[in-house]
Amino acid sequence: MRSEKSNRAPLGLKIAAAAGLAFMHVPILLIFLYAFTTEEKTYQFPPPGLTTQWFAVAWSRPDVWAALTLSVKVAAIATGAALILGTLCAAAISQTRFFGRETVSLLVILPIALPGIITGIALRSAFSMADIPFSFWTIVLGHATFCIVVVYNNAVARFRRISGSLIEASMDLGADGFQTFRYVILPNIGTALLAGGMLAFALSFDEVIVTTFTAGQQSTLPIWMLEELIRPRQRPVTNVVAMIVVIVTFLPILGAYYLTRDGDQIAGAGK
Amino acid sequence: QEPLKELGQGEGQLSIVAWPGYIERGETDKSYDWVTEFEKKSGCKVSVKTAATSDEMVALMNEGGFDLVTASGDASLRLVAGKRVQPINTALIPSWKTIDERMQNAPWHTVNDVHYGTPYVWGPNVLMYNTEAFKGQPPKSWNVVFEEMTLPDGKSNKGRIQAYDGPIHVADAANYLMAHKPELGIKDPYELNEEQYKAALDLLRVQRTLVGRYWHDAMIQIDDFKNEGVVASGTWPFQVNLMLAEKQPIESVFPEEGVTGWADTTMLHADSEHPNCAYMWMEHTLAPKVQGDVSAWFGANPSVGAACKGNELLTDEGCQANGYNDFDKVKFWKTPVAKCASQSECVPYHRWVSDYIGVIGGR
Amino acid sequence: MTIVAESFVLPERRSAAGRLSDFFWRHPHVLLTVLLGPPLLWLGVVYLGSLFALLLQSFFSIDEFSGLINYEFTLATYRQLLSEANLDIILRTVSMAALVTLVSAFIAFPIAYYAARYARGKWKALFYLAVMLPLWSSYLVKVYAWKLILAKEGILTWVFEKLNLLWLLDAWLALPIVGGNSLSVSYTGTFIVFVYVWMPFMILPIQAALERVPANLIEASSDLGGTPAQTFRHVLFPLALPGIVAGSIFTFSLTLGDYIIPQIIGSSRLFIGQAVYAQQGTAGNIPLAAAFTVVPIVIMGAYLWMAKRMGAFDAL
Amino acid sequence: MTTAVLFDTVSRHFGAVRAVDRVNLSIAEGEFFAMLGPSGSGKTTCLRLMAGFEQPTNGHIEIFGETAEGVPPYRRSVNTVFQDYALFPHLSILDNVAYGLMVKGVGREERRKAAEDALAMVKLPGYGTRRPGQLSGGQRQRVALARALVNKPKVLLLDEPLGALDLKLREQMQEELKSLQKSLGITFVFVTHDQGEALSMADRIAVFNEGRIQQLGLPEDVYNQPKTRFVADFVGSSNVLSAKLCQRLGLNASFASLRPEAVAIAPAADGALSLSGTVAGRSFLGATNRIVVDVDGTRIAVASPAAQSVPAIGSPVTISFAARDLHPMEDA
Amino acid sequence: MTTAVLFDTVSRHFGAVRAVDRVNLSIAEGEFFAMLGPSGSGKTTCLRLMAGFEQPTNGHIEIFGETAEGVPPYRRSVNTVFQDYALFPHLSILDNVAYGLMVKGVGREERRKAAEDALAMVKLPGYGTRRPGQLSGGQRQRVALARALVNKPKVLLLDEPLGALDLKLREQMQEELKSLQKSLGITFVFVTHDQGEALSMADRIAVFNEGRIQQLGLPEDVYNQPKTRFVADFVGSSNVLSAKLCQRLGLNASFASLRPEAVAIAPAADGALSLSGTVAGRSFLGATNRIVVDVDGTRIAVASPAAQSVPAIGSPVTISFAARDLHPMEDA
Numbered sequence A: 001m002r003s004e005k006s007n008r009a010p011l012g013l014k015i016a017a018a019a020g021l022a023f024m025h026v027p028i029l030l031i032f033l034y035a036f037t038t039e040e041k042t043y044q045f046p047p048p049g050l051t052t053q054w055f056a057v058a059w060s061r062p063d064v065w066a067a068l069t070l071s072v073k074v075a076a077i078a079t080g081a082a083l084i085l086g087t088l089c090a091a092a093i094s095q096t097r098f099f100g101r102e103t104v105s106l107l108v109i110l111p112i113a114l115p116g117i118i119t120g121i122a123l124r125s126a127f128s129m130a131d132i133p134f135s136f137w138t139i140v141l142g143h144a145t146f147c148i149v150v151v152y153n154n155a156v157a158r159f160r161r162i163s164g165s166l167i168e169a170s171m172d173l174g175a176d177g178f179q180t181f182r183y184v185i186l187p188n189i190g191t192a193l194l195a196g197g198m199l200a201f202a203l204s205f206d207e208v209i210v211t212t213f214t215a216g217q218q219s220t221l222p223i224w225m226l227e228e229l230i231r232p233r234q235r236p237v238t239n240v241v242a243m244i245v246v247i248v249t250f251l252p253i254l255g256a257y258y259l260t261r262d263g264d265q266i267a268g269a270g271k
Numbered sequence B: 001q002e003p004l005k006e007l008g009q010g011e012g013q014l015s016i017v018a019w020p021g022y023i024e025r026g027e028t029d030k031s032y033d034w035v036t037e038f039e040k041k042s043g044c045k046v047s048v049k050t051a052a053t054s055d056e057m058v059a060l061m062n063e064g065g066f067d068l069v070t071a072s073g074d075a076s077l078r079l080v081a082g083k084r085v086q087p088i089n090t091a092l093i094p095s096w097k098t099i100d101e102r103m104q105n106a107p108w109h110t111v112n113d114v115h116y117g118t119p120y121v122w123g124p125n126v127l128m129y130n131t132e133a134f135k136g137q138p139p140k141s142w143n144v145v146f147e148e149m150t151l152p153d154g155k156s157n158k159g160r161i162q163a164y165d166g167p168i169h170v171a172d173a174a175n176y177l178m179a180h181k182p183e184l185g186i187k188d189p190y191e192l193n194e195e196q197y198k199a200a201l202d203l204l205r206v207q208r209t210l211v212g213r214y215w216h217d218a219m220i221q222i223d224d225f226k227n228e229g230v231v232a233s234g235t236w237p238f239q240v241n242l243m244l245a246e247k248q249p250i251e252s253v254f255p256e257e258g259v260t261g262w263a264d265t266t267m268l269h270a271d272s273e274h275p276n277c278a279y280m281w282m283e284h285t286l287a288p289k290v291q292g293d294v295s296a297w298f299g300a301n302p303s304v305g306a307a308c309k310g311n312e313l314l315t316d317e318g319c320q321a322n323g324y325n326d327f328d329k330v331k332f333w334k335t336p337v338a339k340c341a342s343q344s345e346c347v348p349y350h351r352w353v354s355d356y357i358g359v360i361g362g363r
Numbered sequence C: 001m002t003i004v005a006e007s008f009v010l011p012e013r014r015s016a017a018g019r020l021s022d023f024f025w026r027h028p029h030v031l032l033t034v035l036l037g038p039p040l041l042w043l044g045v046v047y048l049g050s051l052f053a054l055l056l057q058s059f060f061s062i063d064e065f066s067g068l069i070n071y072e073f074t075l076a077t078y079r080q081l082l083s084e085a086n087l088d089i090i091l092r093t094v095s096m097a098a099l100v101t102l103v104s105a106f107i108a109f110p111i112a113y114y115a116a117r118y119a120r121g122k123w124k125a126l127f128y129l130a131v132m133l134p135l136w137s138s139y140l141v142k143v144y145a146w147k148l149i150l151a152k153e154g155i156l157t158w159v160f161e162k163l164n165l166l167w168l169l170d171a172w173l174a175l176p177i178v179g180g181n182s183l184s185v186s187y188t189g190t191f192i193v194f195v196y197v198w199m200p201f202m203i204l205p206i207q208a209a210l211e212r213v214p215a216n217l218i219e220a221s222s223d224l225g226g227t228p229a230q231t232f233r234h235v236l237f238p239l240a241l242p243g244i245v246a247g248s249i250f251t252f253s254l255t256l257g258d259y260i261i262p263q264i265i266g267s268s269r270l271f272i273g274q275a276v277y278a279q280q281g282t283a284g285n286i287p288l289a290a291a292f293t294v295v296p297i298v299i300m301g302a303y304l305w306m307a308k309r310m311g312a313f314d315a316l
Numbered sequence D, E: 001m002t003t004a005v006l007f008d009t010v011s012r013h014f015g016a017v018r019a020v021d022r023v024n025l026s027i028a029e030g031e032f033f034a035m036l037g038p039s040g041s042g043k044t045t046c047l048r049l050m051a052g053f054e055q056p057t058n059g060h061i062e063i064f065g066e067t068a069e070g071v072p073p074y075r076r077s078v079n080t081v082f083q084d085y086a087l088f089p090h091l092s093i094l095d096n097v098a099y100g101l102m103v104k105g106v107g108r109e110e111r112r113k114a115a116e117d118a119l120a121m122v123k124l125p126g127y128g129t130r131r132p133g134q135l136s137g138g139q140r141q142r143v144a145l146a147r148a149l150v151n152k153p154k155v156l157l158l159d160e161p162l163g164a165l166d167l168k169l170r171e172q173m174q175e176e177l178k179s180l181q182k183s184l185g186i187t188f189v190f191v192t193h194d195q196g197e198a199l200s201m202a203d204r205i206a207v208f209n210e211g212r213i214q215q216l217g218l219p220e221d222v223y224n225q226p227k228t229r230f231v232a233d234f235v236g237s238s239n240v241l242s243a244k245l246c247q248r249l250g251l252n253a254s255f256a257s258l259r260p261e262a263v264a265i266a267p268a269a270d271g272a273l274s275l276s277g278t279v280a281g282r283s284f285l286g287a288t289n290r291i292v293v294d295v296d297g298t299r300i301a302v303a304s305p306a307a308q309s310v311p312a313i314g315s316p317v318t319i320s321f322a323a324r325d326l327h328p329m330e331d332a
């Protein structure tokens, strides 16, 4: 096993992988490029000139900040709810056997397996039927629904890797259910939850489809972008915001990677 | 429902569903701002939800939560029939008297002599074209967007024209047929019997082969003219003005077949929570200054004659340029109904909706 | 060591948590209820409830003139759904989704394979980032970036022009169905953007599945005389299949429901997502919108059922 | 002598699977008790019944005279050394060992001291700051032991604790475990599927098969006088003689067992029984040679000291053994 | 006799780790060759060098007279039975066995037949339609064997194939493997860390430690005359006598080995050597009792036949053994 992996990759594979990655990144580079263009009305290519003024402009636009704060708030609360619900669900699914277990695991996956527009429109019509006015909370509700699965997946994978005897060992040594959760389960699934939480946050932060249906008058960052892209003023500002979001998400993604990876190694030791 | 009896204090809030460009607060161009002053004067904070099509406006109003809507003729009667809007008390609107007589009792907002709103602005759907593609030979007829032909620049119009992405565009086809196939006997492009309707759809199917992408958002249309090589399309004066301001090589004409057009009404939601602010806004919009500013910005015509003179933004030639004097040549949007006036039975609107989707989606 | 157990049964913990813990231990079903209650309440009641309420609406109809819902049971909406124009929409969307899924898998596989088998240490982290970044950078901005690339006067044309390959582009655009006036108003354009936007969702599950293939199976194949190509065909690919299916749940479902991409890059021919959006938002025809949503629900239901049987859920 | 663990016709069924089936058992305080049996015979399930992770489907369990049913694992003064050790990967070795004391609320300083003492006892002083991942298999096994012992349990359960170790380490740990048990006087219940391990360590052995106890007794008895064919087969590699062969030797039993080391390749001496056959195989086992003799189709293994010469394959030989080494068995 | 595998000072280094270090080796055609050694001693790496999964850092490998370097695994007529079997989980047993033939392009009917024959040979006829997951460990092991043998390799490599099986099954498989090898005449290279297995099965044994061969020879020689202290320790549980003790016995060597079974608890007879000490421990091993005698601090294990009486712990005893059983060893 060790040596096969240390072998060199065939050339064809390298080329295919590199081409695939290039395909994935060229448009991103373009977004970055247009954050610096001097032309604000059209996306002329190549850009007639480069400038950093749009960063200052973006910084001073109140609507950017309003959308950003709203998105952060929504994502934070939706992630929090998803963390709690996803963990509960993962614990129930992986630690117990009960009738309908399969159904529940399917149910959790449903909101992400069904197109977002269905989730959106279903929630929207349910809200209006129940006379719930669209508000901050309806956005959160929509987001949390599909964020649960991200947390759930991460947590379930980790639960699966925690050797079952770990929990029994804790009980055996005299820890009751709560102590076992506090001292054994939580430290072992902690990094998985963190990673799941970060992914959920990012997912919520970029969601537009469900949001269009569950938002009233508020605009989250993606909705703001949609408006901006269709009815532009100062087009490069959108790119500046997109670019900054990419750069800011860079660190959490890297963090999530290292957390889940190290965590697996630790949990794997008990296997 | 009884109209409001008397005006009270403003509620501090007002939410309006409007066409893009109808309600400006100086964000795109500082000189076009008719909201800030109103907010200061009335204390009503205005929030705007733009809608790209008449259907969307109806849907938004059905959903509720809004006070006013700037409904075009193809939406206004549906809103009345659906009891989504309430009659208004013209006595509470001092400027009512100043409204152009032709608009005061227009059929798209007056039902059984009851008024369901104040006229806002109106305008024609003109033909916009790229001057470089037409090389100084402006198109005279709508045929450039209905039939395949070689344009003056030597290339076919195929893939280089656009059409409006709304069922009401069927009327444009009918309008074209009125001039070119008189044997069909079309009297009103909004009142079509089965045969006339079928001919219109056939024409639209031909058009489909020429159109790359339909437009339903003004800004996207502008993009398409700039980046996608579109050279001719029916459009609103709004886009024409914006592009001219950007010095794009385009012009617009009033083709010989005449045009369809829209006359929009500010209507009050049946369950409005801020009726007082709404009345104040309706009054505000009838001021010649506002009427002129809107008309200048959107390339529309005011409903108050006085606005045509002395408005700085519109200028004294503005009304003339926007077709103010061609009122009679414009066939205003209205919702097609089965029981129509000009013949025994007409194809109703819902068929227009589903058939037009079919035309666009055609293989 | 000070604690010496006097008796076999240790003294009961006095705290409330201790007593509750004992209670849960004796009544595991209560614990299960406590654990599952909140998520089930949310997903099972709020979410599924909304879905059913929506489906219910598809049995109502709409008053064509006023646009108000007529609350009477009818199948008229389904009759409308099965009209020719709407069937076209469904067919178009499903074939697009299937094609996007296939091609995504095709492009994603080498990346996932490289990341799973050859990338090590820093490189592995780099690969992960390279996959995750496009995934988390703004969907809308990416789509607009493609609009710039694909537009008639866009970057791709510019590049083709510089390479003197414009004839190739024109030849492609002249093809029926996939062609069009420019890439951005053709199915080709819609397709490229779909693949671009959803492909990252394919990479991670495939990578996970490949990482789970024990390396010695590959050695075993080689040992038994399988050339690298045969090993791929007979061992690696079948074992990675659950990962591909898991990834395709995303690509398929996301394509099935998207309404923004075909609206921005496309030829105005509707996709299911757009139809739902238009019926719900623009036309306010909730019953028809609801009937439209039945299509992806049925398709995804069948798909999930199949995926579950293939064990794809473990690879999600 | 106090009874540490008492099983009164205990069964544990999982659906149709009878993992433990009407088991009667009584383990004395301070005893080193081994449960021996093949995979799936119910050993682990028995242990889990004692620890409280499973509840009996039928029957009654008493531990030190108190009813065990309904007492959750964390309130039983019984500790387990798990087969895979189940060390907490996120805690240091010291915290692992101190875990039981921590959850009982023992103060930090005190439990640190107790844990260090326990680590010293298992010969791992100074390893406290490491993580489980940094220890070898044998070391982890000792930590698991220390972690259990620090709680001073009344019964210590060990589920194949040496299964994962290699032979050398295993022999060493066997000795250490045995002497630890002697010095602490705690009751050990030890599960294994290795008969050598059970024979060399246990005071008494219960041989399990398919959820039932086949034989329960002293190691010597289990080894020398297997009650059933299963035990004879499983414990050491006994020869099983059929009824026909038994009769020929003058024994009236359906089966009889005969240990290879009780057989010699030599003509019968006084009062000894003998059979003749041909050599069918031989292999070198280090201390002994294993010679397989074919007697009318029954293959009888003979353990012959390495020093003795080995007859060639195919050559006719006479084997002999004392009558008392032939043990009649039950049919099962 | 043809040489099947030849290692000419072969090394394989991974960075600083010398997994295989200057190994010379020559395996004859038809031989049953065992590689014995503790974990990490380089056995698997040697096997992988033969199979072609690794390339030597230094030195030269020949298989049946042909240079092996640069020949990919799939073009070597060498097959491997992997330690964890490496059966393809997505294929049926029959397809697993037929895999090698399939990739060589053998027709469907022909390979089905060959695979069924191979399954019959390993005593699994009719199991073809099952999946690997539905078989027990021993059955899987046989499938892995059949899968390798169906290709008629010139050399079969087995990497601890019996490691995961329990004792009973293991003994059975040992016999079967051995007789299979005899009947097929294929060269077997067998890796194990269990000395009993190596001793009983192999024609010759190479004892590995830290990448090097410590001793290579017949099982009897390796067992009885360990060349180094490592071999003495690792192969069987030999007693190692220090230089001081050797001197006392009149032997001039820094270390000497003495097998427990060569020692008796009895006064010295004619020409035998003897030492006196006290009994320090005893345990029952079934066939024998293991008695540990403390001789001036050196613990000497004695394997005494179970029939003999066992002296009590602490009692003084005399142990005796023949001079020829004391083997001087090298220092390493």
Ligand SMILES: Nc1ncnc2c1ncn2[C@@H]1O[C@H](COP(=O)(O)OP(=O)(O)OP(=O)(O)O)[C@@H](O)[C@H]1O
Binding pocket: D014, D017, D018, D019, D020, D037, D038, D039, D040, D041, D042, D043, D044, D045, D046, D193
């Ligand atoms: N939770 C369970 N659900 C269903 N069957 C079970 C469960 N636990 C054990 N069994 C079954 O009960 C039987 C006895 O299992 P047990 O684990 O006690 O065997 P064991 O003797 O410990 O075997 P091993 O040596 O393999 O550990 C087996 O057939 C097993 O499959």
Ligand SMILES: Nc1ncnc2c1ncn2[C@@H]1O[C@H](COP(=O)(O)OP(=O)(O)OP(=O)(O)O)[C@@H](O)[C@H]1O
Binding pocket: A002, A003, A006, E014, E017, E018, E019, E020, E037, E038, E039, E040, E041, E042, E043, E044, E045, E046, E193
């Ligand atoms: N690909 C590799 N990279 C780095 N080190 C390796 C690699 N393969 C083997 N080693 C090292 O080489 C040494 C010998 O390993 P090898 O697997 O040959 O031992 P082994 O004798 O088979 O042990 P075991 O009985 O545990 O299987 C070990 O120290 C191992 O860590």
Ligand SMILES: [Mg+2]
Binding pocket: D043, D044, D045
């Ligand atoms: Mg067990």
Ligand SMILES: [Mg+2]
Binding pocket: E043, E044, E045, E159
């Ligand atoms: Mg190895």
